[in-house]
Amino acid sequence: MALFQTAPKTVEEAAQYGPLDISPDQVLEMDEATWYAQVFRGEDVPQLTVRAVVMGMILGGLLAFTNLYIGLKTGWGLGIAITACILSFALWRLFLSLKLARSPMTILETNCMQSTASSAGYATGSAMVSAIPALLMLSVTADNPKGEHVSIIGVGVWTLLLAALGTLMAIPMKRNLINRDRLKFPSGTAAAVTLQALYSHGDQALKKARALLGGMAVGAVFPLLIELKVHVVETREGLIAGAAKIFDWLPSLGKFHGKDTVPSDWTLVMDSNPVMIAAGAIIGVRTSFWMVVGGLALAYGFGPAGLEDVWTTPAGVDITAVTAPYKAWKESGIWFGVPIMVTSGLLAFALQWRTIVRAFKGFGGGGTSEADALVRRTEVPGTWFLYGTIFFGAGICVAGEVWFHIPWYYGVIAIVMTFFLALVAARATGETDITPIGAMGKITQLTYGVLIPQSTTANLMTASITANCATSSADLLNDLKSGYLLGAHPRRQFVAQFMGIFIGTVAMVGGYYLLVPDATTLLGHDGVAPEFPAPAAQAWKAVAEIFKYGLENMHPTHRALMVWGGALGIILVLLEKFLPKVKQYLPSATGLGLGLILPFQYPFAMLLGAIIGWAWHTRNKQQSETYLVPIAAGLIAGISIMGVIVAVVNLGL
Numbered sequence: 001m002a003l004f005q006t007a008p009k010t011v012e013e014a015a016q017y018g019p020l021d022i023s024p025d026q027v028l029e030m031d032e033a034t035w036y037a038q039v040f041r042g043e044d045v046p047q048l049t050v051r052a053v054v055m056g057m058i059l060g061g062l063l064a065f066t067n068l069y070i071g072l073k074t075g076w077g078l079g080i081a082i083t084a085c086i087l088s089f090a091l092w093r094l095f096l097s098l099k100l101a102r103s104p105m106t107i108l109e110t111n112c113m114q115s116t117a118s119s120a121g122y123a124t125g126s127a128m129v130s131a132i133p134a135l136l137m138l139s140v141t142a143d144n145p146k147g148e149h150v151s152i153i154g155v156g157v158w159t160l161l162l163a164a165l166g167t168l169m170a171i172p173m174k175r176n177l178i179n180r181d182r183l184k185f186p187s188g189t190a191a192a193v194t195l196q197a198l199y200s201h202g203d204q205a206l207k208k209a210r211a212l213l214g215g216m217a218v219g220a221v222f223p224l225l226i227e228l229k230v231h232v233v234e235t236r237e238g239l240i241a242g243a244a245k246i247f248d249w250l251p252s253l254g255k256f257h258g259k260d261t262v263p264s265d266w267t268l269v270m271d272s273n274p275v276m277i278a279a280g281a282i283i284g285v286r287t288s289f290w291m292v293v294g295g296l297a298l299a300y301g302f303g304p305a306g307l308e309d310v311w312t313t314p315a316g317v318d319i320t321a322v323t324a325p326y327k328a329w330k331e332s333g334i335w336f337g338v339p340i341m342v343t344s345g346l347l348a349f350a351l352q353w354r355t356i357v358r359a360f361k362g363f364g365g366g367g368t369s370e371a372d373a374l375v376r377r378t379e380v381p382g383t384w385f386l387y388g389t390i391f392f393g394a395g396i397c398v399a400g401e402v403w404f405h406i407p408w409y410y411g412v413i414a415i416v417m418t419f420f421l422a423l424v425a426a427r428a429t430g431e432t433d434i435t436p437i438g439a440m441g442k443i444t445q446l447t448y449g450v451l452i453p454q455s456t457t458a459n460l461m462t463a464s465i466t467a468n469c470a471t472s473s474a475d476l477l478n479d480l481k482s483g484y485l486l487g488a489h490p491r492r493q494f495v496a497q498f499m500g501i502f503i504g505t506v507a508m509v510g511g512y513y514l515l516v517p518d519a520t521t522l523l524g525h526d527g528v529a530p531e532f533p534a535p536a537a538q539a540w541k542a543v544a545e546i547f548k549y550g551l552e553n554m555h556p557t558h559r560a561l562m563v564w565g566g567a568l569g570i571i572l573v574l575l576e577k578f579l580p581k582v583k584q585y586l587p588s589a590t591g592l593g594l595g596l597i598l599p600f601q602y603p604f605a606m607l608l609g610a611i612i613g614w615a616w617h618t619r620n621k622q623q624s625e626t627y628l629v630p631i632a633a634g635l636i637a638g639i640s641i642m643g644v645i646v647a648v649v650n651l652g653l
Contacts, residue, residue, distance in 0.1 A: 003495070007049040008103040011096075017045055017106040019199045024192040024485040032179040036374060041487040043377065047108035048492035055091075055105070056116025056496065057503040059084045062641050063121035064507035069640035070279060071129030072515065072522075073602060075536035075594065081191040081479065083212065083633045084117035085110055089198050090209030107199045108488050112496040114191060115479040119500030120507065123472040124163045126437060127155075128512045131464035133522055133537035134544065138456050140519045147519030154403030156509045161399060162465060163501040165392040165415070166472025169422050170480075171385035171494070177477060178484050183430030188481030195486060208630045215278075215634020220642040222273050227646045243269035243601055253304050266299040267599035276602050278635040280609030281628060288610040290588040291603035294595020298333040302561070302596070305332075335558040337596025338539045339565030340572075342442055344589035347573045349428075380494045389415075396465065404461045410451065414462040417444060418469045425470035426477050435474040441467035442543065449547030456544040463540065472501075514647040535597045569593070 008014035020039065027039050041047075063080045088110055095101035105113070132155055139147040177183050225240045247263040247270075263269075280288045393415045400406035421443060429435045444463040452458045476497050483493045516522060516532060524530040572589040579586065595603045609632070616624040 003048075004050050004053075005044075005046045005048055005492075007046055007051055007109065008106060011103050014103040014106050017041075017108065019107050019196050020487055024189060024196060027485045028182060028184065028189070031182075032175075035179070035484070039485075039487040040378070041108060041489070043489060045108055045489075046106055047112045047488055048496055049109055049112070051101075052105060052109040052113040053116050053496055053499055055088050056084065056113040056500060057120060059087055059113075060117035060120025060500050061503045061507040063117060063637060064125065064504050065511050065644045066637045066640040067121055067125050068128055068508055068511045068515065069275070069643055070636060071125060071536065072133070072512075072532035072534050073276065074279060074598070074606075075129065075534070075539075079118075079187055080121035081114040081118040081187070081482065082194050082629075083637065084114045084121070085191065085194055085198060086209050086212050086630060088113050088117075090206065090213065093206070093209075107195055107486060108483075110195060110198075111192075111483050111486055111488050112493055114195075114482070115476075115493050115497040116500035118475055118479055119163070119167070119472075119497045120504030121500075122504075123166065123475040123497075124159055124468075124501055124504035124508045126468040126471045127159060127162065127464040128508050129534060130441065130467060130536045130540050131460040132512065133516060133532075133534045134460050134541040135457060136516065136519050137522055137534075137537065137541050138460075138544070140523065145520065145525070149513065149518075151403060152509060152513055154399065155512075156505055157399050158396075158403065158461075158464075159468075159509055160501060160505040161392050161395045162468035163472050163505065164498070165389065165396060165418075165465075166422065166469030167476050167494075167498055167501065168385050168388040168392065169419055169469055170426065170473040170476040171380045172382060173423060173426050173473065174477065174480055174490065175379060177427060177430050178481055181430075183427070183481075185430045185478050185481035188478035189485065191478070191482040192485035195482070207626060211627045212630035212634040212637075215631040216638035216641075217634075219274070219278075219635040219638025222275075222639055223642040223646045226272055227643060227650070229650045240272055243271050246270045253299055263299070266303055267601055268299055268604075269601050271601040271605045273639065274605070274609075275636055275639040276605035277609035277612070278632040278639075280606030281613035281632040283606060283610065285607070285610040285614050286584060287588045287591040287594075288603065288607040290591030291595035291598070292600075292607045293587070294333075294337065294592040295598065295600040295603045296595075297592075298596050299600060302332045302336060332557075332561070333596035334538055334542055335561040336565040337593040338542045339562045340569040340589055340596070341539060341593035342543070343566040343569035344573045344593070345569075346442060347570055351573070351577060378489055378491055380491050389419075400461060404457050405455075406458045406461060410448070410458060410462065411465075413451075414444060414448075414465045417447065418466045421466050422470045422473045426473050429474040430477065430481075435470060437467045437471055441540065445540070445543045445547075449543070453547045453550075456541075456548050459544040459547060460540055511644050514644055530599070533598055533602070535594055538597050565593075 008017065020041075022039060027035065030039065060080065063083060067080070088105065092101060092105045096104060132150065135150055136147045178185070243264075245262075245264040247268040250263045250268070252260040253263060253266055393412075396415060397408040397411035400411040401408050425435050425437070441463040444466040445459050448455075448459045448462045476494070479497055480490055480493060482488075483490060521531050522534050522537070569589050572587055572592075575586050576583050613624070613628055613632075616628060
């Protein structure tokens, strides 16, 4: 099989490769044999072309900043595939009108493009919003409040190796989960439906594209106004303040060093950056509402109570002399919020025991079509998985020894564990569209907390193997599902996906070191809340610290908060399990937990965006379904990409 195919040279030639008359919903019901007979487009239809991969790399590299930016703000990752499809479709129409392209990109080329973009923008970023910033925060000392970064070369190599290994681990899962079990993989199905609509209803697609591009243009303005450091008097500040103190008319929230505090001391402010408003419009009301409830509980309950108690580090060192109210989310809320998310995530995962059983029961099953020559030519060979896992697995063990001081045999154990956990995570993604990355990482953290209890580095970095590989595997399977519904060649799509991890690694790692020059960006300083609170990293850091210092060395208040938070997480999951009819009215464990470990301005902005989205949907459902997600995604992309550019400019000022 040649690596790249030749793209259509004319509009007429490209028209031969239009979308199928069979809808993705119909393909979902077909068995593998029927798929090959009625849906598979053949081995020679152009899809893996140079222009498709290059476009995917460009868009994926840019959109990688979106997930990095949002991940460091909220701990969430946003899907890249659909945004990339809309942008590519619009750009290619523009190229045609300007005579810069001879033919439109076909639907299967665009499908390959979104695989490359999705891999670059999503599959490489897990460690950059969890383990790596957690390591930076753990390096902070009284003598070095800015902490110390891990080598950028080490982080780059680590990220690339994990993304490659995770992508390879999906190979033996593909036929079982997609061809045979026909799991829906909702995000992959949505991408296929979007592509079918783009190529069947061009006018509607262009409306979405214009909305997305307009959102990007508007969003790009805000980092220039808020974050670009220009001369104002004798300091370098943005043209407008990053937050407005609109809640200071509310009652005082306790005293600090004998003085009354005001709500803005506790981060009860309105963020000037609309990025979280856009994120809230996508995430929805329920989670955003409970995030605000968690934030208010912190500001009016745990925080003021902490001022009357003694806030300490896990090692027992008194830090009341430097503690400030704005740190309540980190010093008090984290010990209640993180256990809520950890226990709820692990229990929700355990309650999916049928999914777990099916994952191992069906894995590697044979079939009569296995001997078919067509299947052998189109599916990804098992030898790629075998030799690739050996090569990249060995690379991870060596990198772990060199940069993170993890004994090689512990690296081997982590890789073996990761394969089985990634298999379970992939099936969960296929059934529910939720990849339990947090639960996967916590299982590895708990394992290594027992094996190497004193090493926070080993605890974090072995867990990052599991989380990153699970993310990469699930991402590839979502994209392969999209291709399956459109009749794509799975081996060619795998190659496109694999190519994306290289540009994604450069974008993610480079963007991280630009956005997070030191630990004060994550922890705050001089009475100012952090620019990037990195809630996922805070959770990982908290678990690692527990094993390093031991529960007996933690402050009694922290221990009590952990017990009550863990119990609440379990209760909330059980209520959702046994009272499904009222689930929408029950507290969201994720929302509460995040609200307790985020500065309040972020949950408040997200709730505002969720309400706007809900009101728009209620007033005009059709219009909101057409424009809401493109506008929100465009705002996030514009703010994130320009935010990285501004960070580069600020370094030179």
